[in-house]
Amino acid sequence: MKEVSVKYLTASVEKTVWLGRQLGMQLIDGDIIALIGDLGGGKTWFTKGVAIDLEIDPNYIVSPTFTLVNEYKGRHQLFHIDLYRLKNRTEIMALDLEEYFSGEGIVVIEWADRWPGDLPEERIQVDLRIVDESTRELGFSGRHPRAQAIIKALKQGVGTSLKEIK
Numbered sequence: 729m730k731e732v733s734v735k736y737l738t739a740s741v742e743k744t745v746w747l748g749r750q751l752g753m754q755l756i757d758g759d760i761i762a763l764i765g766d767l768g769g770g771k772t773w774f775t776k777g778v779a780i781d782l783e784i785d786p787n788y789i790v791s792p793t794f795t796l797v798n799e800y801k802g803r804h805q806l807f808h809i810d811l812y813r814l815k816n817r818t819e820i821m822a823l824d825l826e827e828y829f830s831g832e833g834i835v836v837i838e839w840a841d842r843w844p845g846d847l848p849e850e851r852i853q854v855d856l857r858i859v860d861e862s863t864r865e866l867g868f869s870g871r872h873p874r875a876q877a878i879i880k881a882l883k884q885g886v887g888t889s890l891k892e893i894k
């Protein structure tokens with residue numbers, strides 16, 4: 729399947745949250761968002777945006793410190809996974825995180841590149857990059873028809889090319 733992608737620049741935290749909302753409004757149970765990028769890249773702020781659109785209080789969304797998965801109830805359930813603290817493959821495998829892909833809610837994974845093996849192919853990958861102190865680049869990509877449909881809807885709502893969201 730051909731990859732579909734789009735990239736945006738957000739010039740503030742608020743715009744990263746706003747972009748999260750634009751994605752959040754497209755999501756339904758079973759959708760998987762894989763966030764990849766630097767420490768402080770904006771993964772958690774972006775997740776807060778997704779949460780707002782799911783009618784979840786964004787103040788509850790923090791990087792899970794001791795837990796690996798936080799579960800929230802909103803318009804859809806949100807499973808917020810953070811793999812940062814995981815040391816190795818065996819540790820991840822032991823946690824049976826695949827259970828969250830059964831379609832009962834929306835899954836957002838921070839540090840998704842630490843997932844051992846391949847994530848489900850319907851995932852939407854979001855690569856977050858620090859451009860400067862207040863600017864982040866967010867690249868959305870996916871191959872599966874579901875991921876393609878979401879990225880297409882995002883382009884319709886936000887625009888089709890790399891542009892600064894001020």
Ligand SMILES: Nc1ncnc2c1ncn2[C@@H]1O[C@H](COP(=O)(O)OP(=O)(O)OP(=O)(O)O)[C@@H](O)[C@H]1O
Nearest residue numbers: 738739740741744767768769770771772773862864
């Ligand atoms: N345009 C921007 N979008 C998002 N965050 C920004 C932006 N500009 C600056 N920041 C700052 O970058 C940091 C992003 O923090 P956040 O916790 O969302 O990152 P993260 O990718 O989840 O980090 P970690 O890998 O530690 O979980 C915050 O301190 C925020 O104030």
Ligand SMILES: [Mg+2]
Nearest residue numbers: 771772791838
């Ligand atoms: Mg985080």
